[in-house]
Amino acid sequence: MALALRGSHLVERPGPGGATQVDELELTWEGARATVLTVHRARLAAGDLVRIRSLLLDLTQELTRRGRLAPGRLTIPAVTTDVASPAILDRALAEGLALFDRTGTVAVRRPGLLLHVAGTKEFRPPSRARPFAGRGCRIVRCLLDQPTRARTASELAARTETSYAHTFGVLTRLEEEQLVDRASPRSGFRLRDPVGLLRAWMAADTKTALTTEGFFAPVTTEAALARAAAAWREAGQEAVFTLASALTAEERHVSGLPHAVYLPGALEPLTAALQLRRTTPHNFLVLRPEPAAQGAAGGLLLSPRALPHGPGVALPQLIVDLDGFGGRGHEQAEFLLARWAAALPLVEARS
Numbered sequence: 001m002a003l004a005l006r007g008s009h010l011v012e013r014p015g016p017g018g019a020t021q022v023d024e025l026e027l028t029w030e031g032a033r034a035t036v037l038t039v040h041r042a043r044l045a046a047g048d049l050v051r052i053r054s055l056l057l058d059l060t061q062e063l064t065r066r067g068r069l070a071p072g073r074l075t076i077p078a079v080t081t082d083v084a085s086p087a088i089l090d091r092a093l094a095e096g097l098a099l100f101d102r103t104g105t106v107a108v109r110r111p112g113l114l115l116h117v118a119g120t121k122e123f124r125p126p127s128r129a130r131p132f133a134g135r136g137c138r139i140v141r142c143l144l145d146q147p148t149r150a151r152t153a154s155e156l157a158a159r160t161e162t163s164y165a166h167t168f169g170v171l172t173r174l175e176e177e178q179l180v181d182r183a184s185p186r187s188g189f190r191l192r193d194p195v196g197l198l199r200a201w202m203a204a205d206t207k208t209a210l211t212t213e214g215f216f217a218p219v220t221t222e223a224a225l226a227r228a229a230a231a232w233r234e235a236g237q238e239a240v241f242t243l244a245s246a247l248t249a250e251e252r253h254v255s256g257l258p259h260a261v262y263l264p265g266a267l268e269p270l271t272a273a274l275q276l277r278r279t280t281p282h283n284f285l286v287l288r289p290e291p292a293a294q295g296a297a298g299g300l301l302l303s304p305r306a307l308p309h310g311p312g313v314a315l316p317q318l319i320v321d322l323d324g325f326g327g328r329g330h331e332q333a334e335f336l337l338a339r340w341a342a343a344l345p346l347v348e349a350r351s
Helices: 046-065 086-094 135-145 153-160 164-176 194-204 222-234 268-274 315-325 328-343
Strands: 002-012 019-029 032-040 074-081 098-101 106-110 113-117 209-215 240-243 259-262 284-289 305-307 310-312
Touching: 002 032, 002 046, 019 046, 019 074, 032 046, 032 098, 046 074, 046 086, 074 106, 086 098, 086 106, 135 153, 135 164, 135 194, 135 315, 153 164, 194 315, 194 328, 222 268, 222 310, 240 315, 315 328
Parallel strands: 032 074, 074 098, 240 310, 259 284
Antiparallel strands: 002 019, 019 032, 098 106, 106 113, 209 284, 240 259, 305 310
């Protein structure tokens, strides 16, 4: 017996979401074939089965009218889920639905056809943690800060001031994505693919800044930026440069990028130091960091780079910021990423 995906259909429906995906499978057994139309729900309730059955019966009629189904072949409405309880299994069959789950359960009851396989595989649902948003990103920054060091979930939780449960959930999600690994369930987590993790962060398209304010600065020389850093320090603020302001001379690969600073406090010291004006062109951006990104506990102040004019964000954060800026920022980010990757120490593979 085998199942093979043949395609998918989007069925328009009212309400949020707008459409339901229905997969078309081909079921083969003992030389026979059938078409299976199935809807996936990670978790199933009894009420879902009635709605799914109605949707699939209507779709079967529509596809038949359009000649989209193999003539003369049995078409079976079905549902797939992560793990089906005995009650859900019985209810699905009573509604005329076949059922498949991730433990290997197969249940099909049609006139002249009865297939039933009890699933025995262990299924662990994927973590719902979001590694690249909020507190989860604190853990990502810590991993990238020391990419060859193995650390336990407890250690990372303390370092990032994040709960153990949330930290472990993020690490488990990264383990599922094969970005981190561990020698055993009791050992520390080690970053398996530093470049892969950084690229996953770039692709996540999450924002470290809640808002961005654009200004024109008449002068953005190193001396001017140093005056700005001195001004926010004198005002008791903690800020950090990013984008063009966080690049050293040898790291600059493109031109035309704006200067920027993550600033959680008042604007006045910075405005006075740089004579910022709210006019175009905007060559200086003030980024207001999300609360979870503030501070040194896995936030923007984790391992800042000591630049001649003041603190700059760590290289992984800078690469993500440049990539997220778009335009020539992508090119600058790729240039920095290649330099960062080349400087990574070699990590011995675990047997």
